[in-house]
Amino acid sequence: MFIEAASKTYVRHADLVGFCDISQARMNYWNQRMREGYSHPVVPTYLAGQFDRMITETQPDVVIVASMDSTHHHYIVHSVELGCDVICEKPMTIDEQKAKAVLDAVARTGRKVTVTFNYRYVPSVTLVRDMVMSGRIGTPLAVDLMWTLNTSHGADYFRRWHREKDKSGGLLVHKATHHFDLVNFWVGSYPQTVFAMGDLKFYGRTNAANRGEHYEYDRYTDAPGAGKDPFAFDLRRLEELRGLYLDAEADSGYIRDRNVFGDNITIEDTMAVIARYHNGVQLSYSLVAYSPWEGLRACITGTKGRIELFEYHGSHVIVDEADKQLGNERRSEGPEVPGIGNFAVYYPMFGKPVELKIPEASGGHGGGDRLILEQLFLPNQPADRYCRQADHIDGAASILLGIAANRSIETGQPVDVRQLLNLEEYRGKDVGGVRASA
Ligand SMILES: NC(=O)c1ccc[n+]([C@@H]2O[C@H](COP(=O)([O-])OP(=O)(O)OC[C@H]3O[C@@H](n4cnc5c(N)ncnc54)[C@H](O)[C@@H]3O)[C@@H](O)[C@H]2O)c1
Missing domain, CATH: 3.30.360.10 (Dihydrodipicolinate Reductase; domain 2)
Incomplete structure (x- = not known):
């Protein structure tokens, strides 16, 4: 939602200057989609450990935080400390210690944090x-x-x-x-x-087993028998799912289609x-x-x-x-x-x-x-x-x-x-x- 807003819909008012993620494949997917889809120039990419370097090199006014929830506080705190305002996806963070770190950082720096409700x-x-x-x-x-x-x-x-x-x-x-x-x-x-x-x-293996249901696969894509499962989710069926998730598994370890009746x-x-x-x-x-x-x-x-x-x-x-x-x-x-x-x-x-x-x-x-x-x-x-x-x-x-x-x-x-x-x-x-x- 935010990539398209900054690079296409509101491109007269915004300038997308960089991506940061744990997955190079996912950032490459978006760079290619922006370039081929609407001729937006490729933007520099940074892995998660290079976030501060991204801020120094690209000098953004605002950082948009849309990563996994438990990582939001890290990027909010670093962004405001480095002089940026923040637009953060919900939830702002996930526990009281991380929320305190965010509030303290905003109080210290006076920067603006907007949560996108x-x-x-x-x-x-x-x-x-x-x-x-x-x-x-x-x-x-x-x-x-x-x-x-x-x-x-x-x-x-x-x-x-x-x-x-x-x-x-x-x-x-x-x-x-x-x-x-x-x-x-x-x-x-x-x-x-x-x-x-x-x-x-x-959900979960035990609840399904108690109802007499057994789904023996860890994930859905390519799992024999999953085709008849109403909860199945096939990452090959949409180009976006393939580009953002299946092709990015190798460098991120992120499995998008785990069995909802599995463990853990x-x-x-x-x-x-x-x-x-x-x-x-x-x-x-x-x-x-x-x-x-x-x-x-x-x-x-x-x-x-x-x-x-x-x-x-x-x-x-x-x-x-x-x-x-x-x-x-x-x-x-x-x-x-x-x-x-x-x-x-x-x-x-x-x-x-x-x-x-x-x-x-x-x-x-x-x-x-x-x-x-x-x-x-x-x-x-x-x-x-x-x-x-x-x-x-x-x-x-x-x-x-x-x-x-x-x-x-x-x-x-x-x-x-x-x-x-x-x-x-x-x-x-x-x-x-x-x-x-x-
Ligand atoms: N406002 C809404 O209605 C709404 C809707 C959907 C999602 N969201 C929020 O947007 C955020 C993203 O959701 P999503 O569905 O796109 O999830 P997603 O799993 O598809 O995307 C999360 C991204 O974060 C990256 N990531 C994971 N760990 C990271 C780290 N340590 N550093 C940097 N990047 C990291 C992943 O590689 C992935 O690209 C979540 O916080 C979610 O709550 C909000």
Whole structure:
């Protein structure tokens, strides 16, 4: 997303000056794609250990960090120390020590870190923010957020590094950072006390064996018998998958298509969290990663009413027998359940419910990707009344809920987020974003 934005879509406003990755093959793939696809000059490449040299030689204004989650803090800290601003993919990082290193580095250097919470820009999400800001539900008191990942998208987290908690923080950090950020964004506050339960109940060898299912391959590509497996993922079927992953295995050791019913999965697939916020809001949240359909239901109840948002993102549909045999899986384009569509309803405390019109949008992540890229890349953007651009404090606040939830799962006890990291110490003079309404 960012390579194309910097080298093609917004090339009049940006100049892509270098790549850094652990895989030379992956960087070569992108250089070739930029050159052949849209005549962009090849940019210099640097292996991970040469990051500081890249900064010295290419002199960027901004570093975009989109590497494996557990490595984000390293690049953020080095970038700001070397005088660059940072645009970082979510999650900002995966544990409280690394989050503290980031916050300390930003405090020390005064550089700017933006965390790319693209969901904030999805029109339905902004609509909910608008309803809360307008005061129509009064003071928000309670939030219910149910999120389901289907057996296509959800399963993908169990095929690669995300399935190892020390690399991704687990889904309560890697994935739920988006969801917790939305709650923070909607209610204008940060979590304080967190209690959680979580388990691996569907993926993994033991769960499959308990259901009488046995999949004897470690990975899917070229595995005999995998063609009939609805979870199979064939890296040969798309040129991009081949170029970025299969051809880069030799120099990175990164296997992209591991069996979701294999060993050594250290993350949960079934999670429930309750949290109390600084402003008193109570959150009830659930996430499953193996649902037949994907989407969300979000409800915010306040002193004067309630808003409900329902989104159906689609199921995991295998299109036909030929696709099945090729291991091709498809996420449905639209609702294949009659009558199911996205909707938002405002319920005044006393009065008739009103269906709210969700603005149309197109593009990745419900239209959020285009809007966030415009705000990041185009000059002279108008002031955003919704304060959607998230900073390092917002990035920390959303992962701290997940990190606290992980701790609660380990200990069986509620966790006070301030015992992990006290954000108050870092809320300096540049109060903005969600904090403006906290
Ligand atoms: N905002 C969103 O909706 C969204 C969507 C997808 C991914 N993401 C985030 O983007 C990031 C990348 O995700 P992805 O799906 O492209 O993953 P990916 O595994 O395809 O890419 C990760 C890249 O990081 C590289 N890498 C691994 N270790 C490294 C190291 N030590 N130093 C430098 N590079 C290293 C890998 O070689 C690979 O090129 C993740 O943090 C993910 O959470 C965000």
